[in-house]
Amino acid sequence: xxxxxxxxxxxxxxxxxxxxxxxxxxxxxxxxxxxxxxxxxxxxxxxxxxxxxxxxxxxxxxxxxxxxxxxxxxxxxxxxxxxxxxxxxxxxxxxxxxxxxxxxxxxxxxxxxxxxxxxxxxxxxxxxxxxxxxxxxxxxxxxxxxxxxxxxxxxxxxxxxxxxxxxxxxxxxxxxxxxxxxxxxxxxxxxxxxxxxxxxxxxxxxxxxxxxxxxxxxxxxxxxxxxxxxxxxxxxxxxxxxxxxxxxxxxxxxxxxxxxxxxxxxxxxxxxxxxxxxxxxxxxxxxxxxxxxxxxxxxxxxxxxxxxxxxx
Amino acid sequence: xxxxxxxxxxxxxxxxxxxxxxxxxxxxxxxxxxxxxxxxxxxxxxxxxxxxxxxxxxxxxxxxxxxxxxxxxxxxxxxxxxxxxxxxxxxxxxxxxxxxxxxxxxxxxxxxxxxxxxxxxxxxxxxxxxxxxxxxxxxxxxxxxxxxxxxxxxxxxxxxxxxxxxxxxxxxxxxxxxxxxxxxxxxxxxxxxxxxxxxxxxxxxxxxxxxxxxxxxxxxxxxxxxxxxxxxxxxxxxxxxxxxxxxxxxxxxxxx
Numbered sequence: 150x151x152x153x154x155x156x157x158x159x160x161x162x163x164x165x166x167x168x169x170x171x172x173x174x175x176x177x178x179x180x181x182x183x184x185x186x187x188x189x190x191x192x193x194x195x196x197x198x199x200x201x202x203x204x205x206x207x208x209x210x211x212x213x214x215x216x217x218x219x220x221x222x223x224x225x226x227x228x229x230x231x232x233x234x235x236x237x238x239x240x241x242x243x244x245x246x247x248x249x250x251x252x253x254x255x256x257x258x259x260x261x262x263x264x265x266x267x268x269x270x271x272x273x274x275x276x277x278x279x280x281x282x283x284x285x286x287x288x289x290x291x292x293x294x295x296x297x298x299x300x301x302x303x304x305x306x307x308x309x310x311x312x313x314x315x316x317x318x319x320x321x322x323x324x325x326x327x328x329x330x331x332x333x334x335x336x337x338x339x340x341x342x343x344x345x346x347x348x349x350x351x352x353x354x355x356x357x358x359x360x361x362x363x364x365x366x367x368x369x370x371x372x373x374x375x376x377x378x379x380x381x382x383x384x385x386x387x388x389x390x391x392x393x394x395x396x397x398x399x400x401x402x403x404x405x406x407x408x409x410x411x412x413x414x415x416x417x418x419x420x421x422x423x424x425x426x427x428x429x430x431x432x433x434x435x436x437x438x439x440x441x442x443x444x445x446x447x448x449x450x451x452x453x454x455x456x457x458x459x460x461x
Numbered sequence: 462x463x464x465x466x467x468x469x470x471x472x473x474x475x476x477x478x479x480x481x482x483x484x485x486x487x488x489x490x491x492x493x494x495x496x497x498x499x500x501x502x503x504x505x506x507x508x509x510x511x512x513x514x515x516x517x518x519x520x521x522x523x524x525x526x527x528x529x530x531x532x533x534x535x536x537x538x539x540x541x542x543x544x545x546x547x548x549x550x551x552x553x554x555x556x557x558x559x560x561x562x563x564x565x566x567x568x569x570x571x572x573x574x575x576x577x578x579x580x581x582x583x584x585x586x587x588x589x590x591x592x593x594x595x596x597x598x599x600x601x602x603x604x605x606x607x608x609x610x611x612x613x614x615x616x617x618x619x620x621x622x623x624x625x626x627x628x629x630x631x632x633x634x635x636x637x638x639x640x641x642x643x644x645x646x647x648x649x650x651x652x653x654x655x656x657x658x659x660x661x662x663x664x665x666x667x668x669x670x671x672x673x674x675x676x677x678x679x680x681x682x683x684x685x686x687x688x689x690x691x692x693x694x695x696x697x698x699x700x701x702x703x704x705x706x707x708x709x710x711x712x713x714x715x716x717x
Contacts, residue, residue: 209560211556213715231562231563237560239556241553241556241560243553245554247554259557259561262465262562262563264462
């Protein structure tokens with residue numbers, strides 16, 4: 150395995166190439182490439198069933214790829230699984246929690262399993278609890294904690310051994326808005342010293358915390374770029390316009406900077422525009438023509454719209 | 462790492478009511494069997510004295526007690542074994558172990574060790590009963606030691622089989638029942654098949670079949686006879702099913 154084509158960038162924590170996974174005749178993941186660097190939060194975005202979880206299972210050594218290579222900090226995961234796994238922290242979709250153990254007992258088990266040397270264990274547990282806001286519940290049974298706290302215990306387990314790469318599979322599912330905000334702040338913080346891969350199907354979540362995004366669809370990566378590019382990709386491109394006395398659709402499409410116009414729900418029109426300046430021109434045109442404008446706002450882009458655009 | 466996992470298994474076991482109920486029930490049944498045997502022994506004792514070389518209390522009371530324990534283990538071990546893998550996979554907690562820098566062999570050995578340590582506790586409690594007679598009579602400590610060893614070997618074999626069945630399914634009840642059915646089948650068929658083959662003069666197949674008949678391997682030790690072949694067969698059975706378990710779980714990772 151000496152010829153393994155490891156990326157020579159020293160800060161690369163996870164490097165995967167040509168990753169493929171087939172289940173019988175069904176191909177869940179098709180030759181995807183992935184690279185994660187220290188200090189980065191990578192968003193893994195896709196609808197349910199896109200292959201996100203399968204990819205994460207492969208990256209954490211829980212599932213062997215049908216083809217492809219994975220290196221964790223330059224260590225080949227398939228050839229030297231134990232050495233590579235020590236550098237990863239993983240929170241699966243369902244947190245692997247033992248309900249009958251207390252938080253302290255559970256975290257002690259987690260750091261032992263991840264081979265944290267004995268003198269450092271107590272510190273590691275204390276730090277993980279502080280970061281995840283678990284200091285007050287150390288002696289409580291995990292089974293008695295609320296869903297939000299259980300999720301935090303799951304994250305604490307994944308970061309207690311200070312892994313180089315943290316892999317979180319839908320960490321905010323089923324949490325209330327306050328908990329989501331806390332967890333997002335925590336992930337942002339983790340992105341500083343470690344590197345994080347985070348899967349989600351919520352576009353705004355990726356925009357809020359990720360530096361880079363890879364969008365998966367039907368097992369393939371359909372988009373991979375910085376978060377700014379994604380924002381530019383969809384914001385300022387579509388606006389919703391509401392008119393009391395609308396003209397013909399074709400008249401809207403001929404407004405300056407507008408490439409197309411179509412009726413959306415609630416009497417609104419969806420306009421595709423070139424840039425932010427067009428909005429001003431549209432507002433002026435509406436007032437001049439006395440169309441009775443009551444709504445002009447950038448459209449909330451949904452993941453589906455992005456997919457439609459990307460896969461078109 | 463094996464010990465960390467074994468300790469976790471034991472802790473989880475004692476955190477659930479199952480361990481305590483099993484300990485209590487086994488102790489109750491073994492206690493009844495022991496006292497009943499002891500009572501019978503005291504009644505026939507006057508006649509035994511007239512024999513030239515009379516069997517002692519160890520042979521007449523303690524040996525049957527351990528045989529009863531072996532039968533009870535056949536019911537108990539699959540029940541404990543279902544937790545080890547099937548239930549962990551069902552609760553999706555197995556991922557904590559499989560994502561950690563621990564090999565599948567270490568995971569399985571840790572779980573096996575945890576289970577065997579718990580079973581050793583049951584055996585220790587059962588052994589304590591005859592030892593209580595030490596003050597009032599002379600015990601055959603050699604026989605007691607060989608009985609203990611024999612039951613532990615059976616327990617280890619049962620544990621390995623139950624772990625394997627537990628690895629085959631994510632339904633704990635299926636694992637428990639499957640484990641029990643497999644053990645019963647091995648006990649019944651293993652005996653019969655071995656005898657049948659030997660009667661036809663097929664000694665090699667008979668010797669192989671003996672690996673899968675745990676009670677047959679217990680027999681010599683139950684009489685205080687340290688039969689190395691029987692011991693080897695017991696160990697082989699244990700190793701065989703541990704290897705199967707590791708291979709099966711590793712295969713799941715490969716095939717998904």
